[in-house]
Amino acid sequence: MNFDELALLTALNAPVGFEEPVLEYMAAELQVTCDHVEIDVRGNLFARQQRDPSKPLVMLMAHADEIGFLITSILPGGFLAFTRVGFPTDMVLAGQRVQVLTSKGVLQGTIG
Structure with a gap:
């Protein structure tokens, strides 16, 4: 490879x-x-x-x-609440770029 x-x-x-x-x-x-x-x-x-x-x-x-996350709710202003799927540590999450997989495609985001 x-x-x-x-x-x-x-x-x-x-x-x-x-x-x-x-x-x-x-x-x-x-x-x-x-x-x-x-x-x-x-x-x-x-x-x-x-x-x-x-x-x-x-x-x-x-x-x-x-490692992934599951969206639990959509908040005002377009923010997303989520829960972990896997075992990511909180120390590395802030500022991480993420991709949100939707039925209409992939959205780019950042964990705040």
């Missing part, structure tokens, strides 16, 4: 419970080199490649999701 591919992968929106963009991207990439690629009903991605039995068996495992 090169820098451009990594940048594309990390730009995909995938908060907890909405990992499909990352899973679909990775599945398409893995189809090129693997014999079997599957996403199960729980959102796990499995990719298998034929191997030389004399060589070690290797397994890679990683999270596909990222």
Whole structure:
């Protein structure tokens, strides 16, 4: 994977419970080199490649999701109240840029 591919992968929106963009991207990439690629009903991605039995068996495992927030209410002036989905620490939230995923697209924002 090169820098451009990594940048594309990390730009995909995938908060907890909405990992499909990352899973679909990775599945398409893995189809090129693997014999079997599957996403199960729980959102796990499995990719298998034929191997030389004399060589070690290797397994890679990683999270596909990222920390997210759930909008709990829309306040006057266009401000949003939210709750955490995942475990971000309060110390790093202030001033963080966020993307709000809506049914009509993505909105840019900043945590105040």
